Amino acid sequence: MKELFLDTIWPFVWPLMWIAIKILCIILPLLGAVAYLTYAERRVLAAMQLRRGPNVTGPFGLLQPIADGVKLLGKETVLPTQSNKVVFLLAPILAFFFALVAWAVIPFQAGLVLADINVGLLFLVAISSLSVYSIVFAGWSSNSKYSFLGGIRSAAQMVSYEVCTGLVLVTVLLRVGSLNLSAIVDAQRDGWFAFGLLTPMFVVYLIAMLAETNRHPFDLPEGESELVGGFHTEYSSMAFAMFFLGEYSNMILLSAISTILFWGGWLPPFEALDFIPGIFWFLGKTAASLFFFLWVRATLPRYRYDQLMRIGWKVLMPLCLVWVVVTAGYLVAFDKLPH
Amino acid sequence: MIASIIFYLFAAVLIASAVMVVSVRNPVYAVLFLILCFFNASGLFVLMGAEFLALILLVVYVGAVAVLFLFVVMMLDVSKNAKQQFRRYMPAGLGVALVLFAQLALVLGSWAVDPGAVRPVVKGAGQLENTKALGRALFTDYLYPFEVSGLILLVAMMGAIVLTLRSRSDARRQNPKRQTGISVAEAIEVRKVPFHQGVDP
Numbered sequence: 001m002k003e004l005f006l007d008t009i010w011p012f013v014w015p016l017m018w019i020a021i022k023i024l025c026i027i028l029p030l031l032g033a034v035a036y037l038t039y040a041e042r043r044v045l046a047a048m049q050l051r052r053g054p055n056v057t058g059p060f061g062l063l064q065p066i067a068d069g070v071k072l073l074g075k076e077t078v079l080p081t082q083s084n085k086v087v088f089l090l091a092p093i094l095a096f097f098f099a100l101v102a103w104a105v106i107p108f109q110a111g112l113v114l115a116d117i118n119v120g121l122l123f124l125v126a127i128s129s130l131s132v133y134s135i136v137f138a139g140w141s142s143n144s145k146y147s148f149l150g151g152i153r154s155a156a157q158m159v160s161y162e163v164c165t166g167l168v169l170v171t172v173l174l175r176v177g178s179l180n181l182s183a184i185v186d187a188q189r190d191g192w193f194a195f196g197l198l199t200p201m202f203v204v205y206l207i208a209m210l211a212e213t214n215r216h217p218f219d220l221p222e223g224e225s226e227l228v229g230g231f232h233t234e235y236s237s238m239a240f241a242m243f244f245l246g247e248y249s250n251m252i253l254l255s256a257i258s259t260i261l262f263w264g265g266w267l268p269p270f271e272a273l274d275f276i277p278g279i280f281w282f283l284g285k286t287a288a289s290l291f292f293f294l295w296v297r298a299t300l301p302r303y304r305y306d307q308l309m310r311i312g313w314k315v316l317m318p319l320c321l322v323w324v325v326v327t328a329g330y331l332v333a334f335d336k337l338p339h
Numbered sequence: 340m341i342a343s344i345i346f347y348l349f350a351a352v353l354i355a356s357a358v359m360v361v362s363v364r365n366p367v368y369a370v371l372f373l374i375l376c377f378f379n380a381s382g383l384f385v386l387m388g389a390e391f392l393a394l395i396l397l398v399v400y401v402g403a404v405a406v407l408f409l410f411v412v413m414m415l416d417v418s419k420n421a422k423q424q425f426r427r428y429m430p431a432g433l434g435v436a437l438v439l440f441a442q443l444a445l446v447l448g449s450w451a452v453d454p455g456a457v458r459p460v461v462k463g464a465g466q467l468e469n470t471k472a473l474g475r476a477l478f479t480d481y482l483y484p485f486e487v488s489g490l491i492l493l494v495a496m497m498g499a500i501v502l503t504l505r506s507r508s509d510a511r512r513q514n515p516k517r518q519t520g521i522s523v524a525e526a527i528e529v530r531k532v533p534f535h536q537g538v539d540p
């Protein structure tokens with residue numbers, strides 16, 4: 001028994017612990033970022049609407065997210081009597097889980113990535129297509145009309161916009177020739193993909209990004225004016241908080257992905273700025289992309305559901321299909337296919 | 340050793356959840372177990388070194404097909420219908436079950452515990468990544484079957500649309516072009532309102 005332990009299990013203990021440490025190094029700053037993203041959102045919205053925003057708790061209101069977190073922790077967890085308890089509690093856990101697990105393949109800098117797998121892009125697509133389950137489960141298990149409508153809407157919305165995202169990723173893939181995220185960033189040394197041939201795809205990605213995270217102007221799954229709170233109407237306390245953590249870390253995740261796909265990841269805009277570590281560029285670009293989320297929220301009214309579906313299927317999808325053909329044709333005609 | 344343990348873990352969960360899919364009463368639970376099944380199957384693919392297939396399984400089956408299943412199951416009241424039609428479909432069901440049982444018996448007859456059950460199946464492609472190997476195989480050796488299956492799927496899709504599309508005359512249709520093309524002059528009218536007199540409606 002002792003030999004078995006020493007020979008087969010012991011060699012795995014330290015690598016596993018090392019991985020756990022690395023995971024903590026990603027998750028803890030991420031949770032901090034989520035907390036302060038809520039703060040940033042409120043401040044940015046306030047600034048755009050000529051209000052002050054949270055400015056009382058701590059200097060500049062910087063302790064507000066912590067106060068909010070403590071308040072949510074202290075709330076009572078309410079389980080609706082007619083709800084399906086197992087699925088009801090599984091839903092927020094899944095939301096949080098899927099929002100965190102995708103970070104495993106995100107490269108912050110050359111070589112600074114938890115799992116440098118060669119199907120990284122596909123992994124991200126898989127995870128984002130799974131995250132719809134948390135909302136569908138929440139909608140169904142709450143046993144409430146509003147929740148159910150929210151869940152159904154969300155499922156249809158995310159499945160529709162995933163098609164567009166998938167096609168956008170195909171065009172990027174055509175130019176890079178690899179599913180590895182680090183390789184995608186490296187391929188942008190001669191010019192970021194946001195400029196040039198893929199610019200229309202970048203715009204499509206921005207729109208699909210809003211729809212996939214259920215953010216304004218596509219926040220129909222939780223449209224307050226029609227569905228009370230949508231899929232999370234029946235949730236309270238930590239279960240509710242987990243949905244929010246999931247939603248906000250999804251926003252950060254999609255911003256990071258757009259940075260990697262279109263804004264050159266950790267690459268500086270000019271060679272001369274190479275002395276600044278890549279991770280700062282990466283985080284800066286991600287923050288800029290996050291600002292876009294807040295900016296859109298402050299600017300645009302919510303779309304109607306039929307408009308949402310029309311944009312997804314009748315405008316964005318044909319555009320993506322055409323652009324896949326155009327990109328492929330260009331790359332073949334000018335012999336620029338990656339090898 | 341460790342790989343084999345993981346293999347048997349995935350395989351056991353897969354079979355157990357497959358059994359649950361057909362045996363639980365609540366159809367929504369059945370779909371949930373089906374999803375668990377897919378997850379474990381993709382785990383098995385990863386163990387075999389076929390990471391592309393593993394993730395495609397997740398994207399296509401869990402991300403799209405199972406969502407639509409769930410959609411339908413949640414909307415329909417399946418449990419009521421199932422009881423009424425049980426007798427009607429029993430003979431046909433029994434026939435299918437017998438055939439499946441015979442097949443399973445044949446497979447299980449040759450079953451044996453293999454400690455080295457996991458070995459990479461993606462061979463012969465040399466040192467290529469399996470995404471590239473798969474792409475090369477599909478678009479060179481199997482180009483025609485691949486294209487033909489694509490066409491068949493296209494026909495199936497169009498068939499489904501033709502079968503379900505009804506033109507309804509009583510439905511109110513949105514005209515997005517008119518809605519977005521409306522001008523300020525058409526949409527609002529600015530009028531001077533005389534004090535204490537109001538306007539004629």
